[in-house]
Amino acid sequence: MPPPVKQIIHESVRAANQFRHQMGSHHVVLFPFMSKGHTIPILHLAQLLLRRPHVAVTFVTTPANRPFVDNFLANTTASIVNIPFPQNVPGIGAGVESTDKLPSMSLYVPFTKATKLMQPDFERELEALPRVSFMVSDSFLWWTLESAEKFGFPRFAFYGMGNYAQSVSTCAAENRLLTGPESLDDLITVTDFPWIKITRNDFDPLFNEREPKGPAFELLVEQVISVSSSYGMIVNSFYELEPGFVDYWNRVHKLKASCVGPLCLAELPRNELQTQQKPAWIQWLDKKFELGSSVLYVAFGSQAEISPKQLKEIATGLEESKVNFLWVLRKEALELDGFEERVKERGLVVREWVDQREILMHRSVQGFLSHCGWNSVMESIVAGVPILAWPMMAEQPLNARFVVEEIKIGIRVETSNGSVKGFVKWESLEKTIKELMEGEMGKETRNKVKKYSEMAKNAVEEQKGSSWPTLETIINETRK
Structure with a gap:
């Protein structure tokens, strides 16, 4: 029986990417967390990367999320790889492969921890791919750093927040600012940004508890360690929006934050896409x-x-x-x-x-x-x-x-x-x-x-703003 048309197209694109890589192209693997809010900006990043000549992209997803990814990357040269999502995860029904399908966000921890079971399949796919120049994977997928190190390429962690939130929350954690006030609504001065006032209620309970513990905290620790050990951090923002916070982060922390956004501007305007109702x-x-x-x-x-x-x-x-x-x-x-x-x-x-x-x-x-x-x-x-x-x-x-x-x-x-x-x-x-x-x-x-x-x-224009040359620097650095 002949293979389905979609499979033929997929294999053809994959072969084309392999040929492009052999001809000296840059090969980037993108792996988002299984959530619409995390997947969409990385889909946009794929489109942004593919604007560059000699850049091949492999996008990793799961079977249930594949149609959404296919639709987004239609008419591009991106190769899409399916990895089965773990089955029989307690509390998570069959076919639930994205957080927006969870009956409650209280299941976030078992859902996220279950992704670790995808590592063997992920690494089998990496073995079959042309040599990878670098990978961008979601900060929630902590275990992908281990895979990147095993195969010898840099891993950039994708953080789905801006530099302001990242800098303020890290400053609050490092200076234990949330352990002081009894009330959840008392204003607290942020040490490194004295004009900013926050409250314990600006943070989820996991972060404002005085002595956090339990599965959610253990997962967070693993994610933070993984991110801090990565090659760099990709941020969906642009320097001109929050320059003081970008400069602060890159001055104080070893892990460099690279602003390459707004990523949504990488998407083709509607009038350039196929006409539809x-x-x-x-x-x-x-x-x-x-x-x-x-x-x-x-x-x-x-x-x-x-x-x-x-x-x-x-x-x-x-x-x-x-x-x-x-x-x-x-x-x-x-x-x-x-x-x-x-x-x-x-x-x-x-x-x-x-x-x-x-x-x-x-x-x-x-x-x-x-x-x-x-x-x-x-x-x-x-x-x-x-x-x-x-x-x-x-x-x-x-x-x-x-x-x-x-x-x-x-x-x-x-x-x-x-x-x-x-x-x-x-x-x-x-x-x-x-x-x-x-x-x-x-x-x-x-x-x-x-x-x-x-x-x-x-910011995303080739000759005008900051984001285009920032991504260009990442590509050039990892090529070396």
Whole structure:
């Protein structure tokens, strides 16, 4: 029986990459963590690398994640390698190969630890590949450093956060700043950045505990040791956005941070891709633009777990604000008691995966109610859209501080008790939505973010900014 067409294409691309390598090309292996927010920027990095002549890319993924990767890397010369995800992991169902499919983020630790079982298959694939110049693998995949050392090529750790969050959190840890105050909401001065004030609530419990222990802490230690022993660190940011924090990190730490972003700018513009039917939400945004109406985009990422009570407050705040909005909800989110029918003239609720950058780049979108995941922050900056910051987890509270206090391209939501992670009532949400979309502060943040948007676009240009030559330096260094 003849092999499937896809398999033939895959083998042809792989052979082409092998030929390119034999002709003197640079061969880069990319291996993201199995999460959309971690995979997408590394897919963009693949596209950025492939703009260079004589660079071949091999992208590592798992069977269930393969269609998403295939779609992203269509019409490129990237070779894609499948590695089976471990089966029979306690608490994780068959076919669950990405964190956005987990029933709860409480399963993050067993899910991540299970990836270690992929190492033998990964190394078998490395044996079959042409010689690797360097690898970029996610910082969560600590064990890939061991594989890189075994095969004798440099490993760069990919960190899915910016230099501000990385520098502030490392400074807080090294100076034990989170062990002092009793209250989770007392302000703490960051030793090396005295103008920055943080709280213990700006960090997940694992980081603000006085004596952390347990499986999650043990996993974190392994990841930190692996990253610190790597050749370097790839950061999805650009020097012009946070120069003081890039300089600080590279002055104080042996592990060099290289800013090569915004990586989302490596993606081909929509009009250069194959024509296709516009999704319903883009058609809806087109109509709003024709009417001269501005739209608030609302999305909290694929990982955030929002209580039914809080979701109802969000719905009420959006309804009472009277602004136009596009709200992307997780599929399993509750029904909102006639909400969609009541707001159908000015609001649209979407319960499926969307191309967030395409939405943010739409001319009708003038604000972003966001959890401040770093990808979302970068995409918002590139699009020139100000942020209404509502952090939920991980380093998002630090990203929110960066957005609101450091570069001033956003406004913070107001919680009922003033705590970073407090409950948000609809009345305060309505007020801050109106301020972002219609108020003076919203105008100021909009003007500010448009300036950063221009800087971002220049950063990745070959002759203008910092990110292009930074990646070029990595390629040249590893070639030697």
